[in-house]
Amino acid sequence: MNVVVRCLGCLRGVASKSNVQLFIAGVVTYSLLNRPMCALPNTLVELFRSRVIATPDAPALLLPKGSAVQTLTWREIARDVQTLAISLRDWDVKPGTHVAQISENRYEWLLADLSILYCGGVHVALSPQLPTKQLAAQIHATDCTHVLFSQGVPFSELRSLLRDDQNSSSAIRWCGYDRQPSELAEGNCSSWQVLLSHAAGDKIAAKTAAILDEIGHAIQPCDPATIIFTSGTMGEPVGVVLSHGALCANVHARATLFGKVPVERRLGWLPLAHLYARTADFYVWIARGSQLVLAESPERAFANAQATAPDFISGVPLFYDRILRYAESQRWPATEFGQRLRQFLGGNIRLLMAGGAPLPPKVRAIFHQHELPLLVGYGLTETGPIVSAETLDQQRPGSVGRPLPGVEVRIAADGEILVRSPGLFSSYWKQPALTAEKLRDGWLHTGDLGRLDADGFLWLTGRKKEVIVLASGHKVQPAAIEARFAGEPLIAQIVVVGEGQNCLGALIVPNCDQLRELLIKQGDVAIANDFNHPRVREVFRQRIEVLQADCAGHERIRRFTLLDRSWTAESGELTATLKVRRAVIQANFAAEIVALFAK
Numbered sequence: 216m217n218v219v220v221r222c223l224g225c226l227r228g229v230a231s232k233s234n235v236q237l238f239i240a241g242v243v244t245y246s247l248l249n250r251p252m253c254a255l256p257n258t259l260v261e262l263f264r265s266r267v268i269a270t271p272d273a274p275a276l277l278l279p280k281g282s283a284v285q286t287l288t289w290r291e292i293a294r295d296v297q298t299l300a301i302s303l304r305d306w307d308v309k310p311g312t313h314v315a316q317i318s319e320n321r322y323e324w325l326l327a328d329l330s331i332l333y334c335g336g337v338h339v340a341l342s343p344q345l346p347t348k349q350l351a352a353q354i355h356a357t358d359c360t361h362v363l364f365s366q367g368v369p370f371s372e373l374r375s376l377l378r379d380d381q382n383s384s385s386a387i388r389w390c391g392y393d394r395q396p397s398e399l400a401e402g403n404c405s406s407w408q409v410l411l412s413h414a415a416g417d418k419i420a421a422k423t424a425a426i427l428d429e430i431g432h433a434i435q436p437c438d439p440a441t442i443i444f445t446s447g448t449m450g451e452p453v454g455v456v457l458s459h460g461a462l463c464a465n466v467h468a469r470a471t472l473f474g475k476v477p478v479e480r481r482l483g484w485l486p487l488a489h490l491y492a493r494t495a496d497f498y499v500w501i502a503r504g505s506q507l508v509l510a511e512s513p514e515r516a517f518a519n520a521q522a523t524a525p526d527f528i529s530g531v532p533l534f535y536d537r538i539l540r541y542a543e544s545q546r547w548p549a550t551e552f553g554q555r556l557r558q559f560l561g562g563n564i565r566l567l568m569a570g571g572a573p574l575p576p577k578v579r580a581i582f583h584q585h586e587l588p589l590l591v592g593y594g595l596t597e598t599g600p601i602v603s604a605e606t607l608d609q610q611r612p613g614s615v616g617r618p619l620p621g622v623e624v625r626i627a628a629d630g631e632i633l634v635r636s637p638g639l640f641s642s643y644w645k646q647p648a649l650t651a652e653k654l655r656d657g658w659l660h661t662g663d664l665g666r667l668d669a670d671g672f673l674w675l676t677g678r679k680k681e682v683i684v685l686a687s688g689h690k691v692q693p694a695a696i697e698a699r700f701a702g703e704p705l706i707a708q709i710v711v712v713g714e715g716q717n718c719l720g721a722l723i724v725p726n727c728d729q730l731r732e733l734l735i736k737q738g739d740v741a742i743a744n745d746f747n748h749p750r751v752r753e754v755f756r757q758r759i760e761v762l763q764a765d766c767a768g769h770e771r772i773r774r775f776t777l778l779d780r781s782w783t784a785e786s787g788e789l790t791a792t793l794k795v796r797r798a799v800i801q802a803n804f805a806a807e808i809v810a811l812f813a814k
Contacts, residue, residue: 255467257436258459259332259498262466264431266501267293275500277480277508278322279519289504292325298414299330300427305413306388306405308361310335310430313442315354317341318365320487320509323392323407325497327363328487332459335430338441339454342488343368344784349452351376357442357454357644360386366393436460442644443490445596454644455596457490465494465599465638468619470502473566473606482525482561484510490600491570495529520561528564531571532701533793535578535589540704544728553585560587566607568592572794573675573694575702579612591615593673597659598622599638603673614672624673630664631679664692681797686717689769693797696770699762704729705755708782710800711772712808718773720811722804723755724781730754746777776811778804 256262271290278285287295308314314331316338318324331338339357341350347369354362355377364370370391377387388403390410440459444452481500485492500507508523510516520528538559547555557564567582567589574591582589592604593615602624605616618624622636635658642650653660664677677692684690693711696719700709708724731743733754742748755775763771782788788800801808 257463258434258438259329259440259462260431260434260459262463262498263293263296263329263501266504270504273504274506275504276322276325277506277523279508279511279515279522282522284522295326296329296333297424297427299326299411300333301424302411302413303330303334303336304427306361306390306410308334308336310433310438312336312361313339313357313359314361314363315339315341315357315359316363316488317343317350317368318363318392318488319343319367319512320483321365321392322509323363323365324487325509328493328497332434332440333427333431335434335438337439340441340443340488340493342486344486346787347372348376353444353452353454354387361388361390363390363392366391370394434459436463437641439641441490443596453646453649456641456644457596457599458641461599461638461640462494462498464621464636465601465619466498466502468621468638469495469601469604470499472604472619480506480508480523480525480563481527481529482508482510482516482520482523483529484513484516484519485529485531490596491594492529494600495568517559521559522561524561524563526563526565527567528560529568529570531793532569532574532578533572535567535569535582536575536702539578539581540726553587556585557587566590568604570594570601570604573698573701575698576612577702593675595634595659595661595663597640597653597661598634598636599640601638602634602636611668611670611672614668614674616673617671618673624667625658626666627660629679630666630676632661632663632665632673632675633658634661635659683711683713683719684715685713685719685769686715687769691719691770696763696766696772699766700759703758703762705733705758708795710795710797712801712811716812719769719771720774720776720808721759721772722778722800722807722811723775724778725755746779752777774811776807778807 256265267289271293272288274286275289275292276287278287303314308331312334314327314336316324316327316331318327328338328340339353339359341353343365345353350368351373354373364373370389374387374389386403388405390405390407392407394406436459438459439456440462441457442454443457444454481496483492483496483500485496487493487497496507508519508525510519538556542552542556542559545555564587567587568591569589570592574589579589579591588607590605590607590610591614592601594600594602601619602622603616603618605611605614609617619636622634622638625633627633639654639657639659643653662679663675664679665673665675667673677694681693682690683693691711691713696711697709700706705726706723707726710722711719712722713719725746727743730751731740734740734743734751739750742751745751755777759772759775782795782800784790784793786803788796788803790796
């Protein structure tokens with residue numbers, strides 16, 4: 216018999232033939248195939264188990280690597296999951312254990328998530344893009360006793376910070392995915408190969424298989440499954456506790472949203488450390504029994520799409536805006552634009568979804584014009600995460616669709632969106648006062664403003680805490696103003712400011728390529744990098760005036776400054792899902808804002 220855990224190559228030198236036979240017979244067959252299946256799984260362990268029972272030998276996961284693509288079936292994934300679960304259990308991951316994972320998307324990420332849950336643990340998923348100090352703070356705050364991490368994580372610095380902060384880093388167990396055993400020989404540090412060696416012994420495997428089966432039976436829908444830190448657009452991130460039942464409720468509602476629309480192969484490139492990708496791509500993939508293409512990286516997403524021909528992709532609006540900007544830069548003939556665009560995305564796209572920020576109407580219109588349906592949705596980490604979404608037969612441009620089945624939405628007297636559903640979070644980690652403030656009488660107070668139209672479509676109009684109050688007393692929603700400029704080719708990024716001022720101003724990051732192209736046509740290329748040149752400023756002034764022609768006087772941008780650098784997640788000015796952090800941007804550009812209104 217061949218060693219079954221093909222993707223975990225390090226097991227090849229660890230697992231013997233008899234061990235593998237024991238594993239298949241004792242763990243997979245008994246735990247996954249002989250237990251009665253629930254009609255509607257309400258824990259993530261049952262969700263995965265029921266999928267393996269239903270379609271064990273169907274192609275499930277595609278792992279592109281360069282020009283090659285490896286395909287795994289559900290049965291093969293289940294074997295890998297349970298092998299890792301045996302190792303984690305012997306590594307002292309028990310029910311209630313908090314396990315942090317700091318990693319980019321990779322096969323091990325998927326295995327770790329399911330295996331931690333199978334052990335009854337709580338998965339604390341952290342983004343590898345976070346600063347090291349923030350990673351240390353979140354590991355400490357969530358009482359993690361085990362940490363899995365990938366190559367790019369500064370392990371020594373992180374471990375040192377935890378030692379300095381809590382004098383207990385020696386109590387944390389560490390495992391590096393891409394490290395050799397010799398690199399992690401100190402104390403509680405282990406390599407992936409060494410961790411997996413815990414599954415090698417017959418007695419260990421048999422004993423652990425029985426323990427895991429008991430744990431699987433004991434997991435309840437109300438048990439915590441994960442802690443996810445919110446993006447923190449207005450302040451410090453907080454940990455959101457989500458239960459098995461809440462995530463399953465959102466998954467089932469999302470999985471049935473498109474009915475019988477054939478969505479058989481989805482491309483997953485959004486970071487799994489954030490809940491949208493984890494639910495909408497990962498868990499919904501399990502629920503639907505479709506195929507998941509796990510992109511090598513965001514940079515390789517398009518090449519992977521062309522190699523695997525997905526029919527469904529989720530992304531943020533910036534992702535689609537960049538696709539169109541690339542397409543326009545190729546100067547494809549107008550008669551071939553739609554076909555070339557479709558081929559760029561793999562040639563088989565049936566459906567595209569966008570969320571996380573307003574979708575520029577122009578971007579949506581171009582995709583629809585070329586028969587590439589681009590739909591939008593809305594949600595928050597606290598809602599598990601999806602609240603509403605458009606479908607192919609229920610669309611209303613400008614809205615964020617209708618609420619999902621089982622999700623209730625109402626609008627408070629002050630315009631705030633309130634949400635009630637079985638997918639709501641349990642609490643903010645160790646923050647009972649904040650939990651009580653946001654979750655009242657079963658309704659989540661989202662902090663977003665919106666309205667419901669007569670047909671039940673939800674429209675977003677702004678954020679409660681992002682209101683700018685001008686010196687005149689007029690109140691302005693900056694997000695609504697910024698949305699007007701989202702499709703303007705010359706503007707890459709924009710943030711509206713003006714609290715306490717006589718008028719609105721804007722910080723603008725120009726799209727330098729588009730600006731240069733325009734100035735070449737005008738014969739002014741020499742001034743393309745001089746953002747203070749009168750002719751450059753006049754170009755932007757004219758565009759701004761056109762785009763806000765129908766705005767009320769107090770909603771018009773009267774002053775603006777052009778910045779010479781972009782805002783990024785690495786600088787802390789964007790979240791990992793590319794939402795602007797207004798407070799950070801305003802702090803970093805405080806001098807520019809002062810100068811803007813001093814003119």
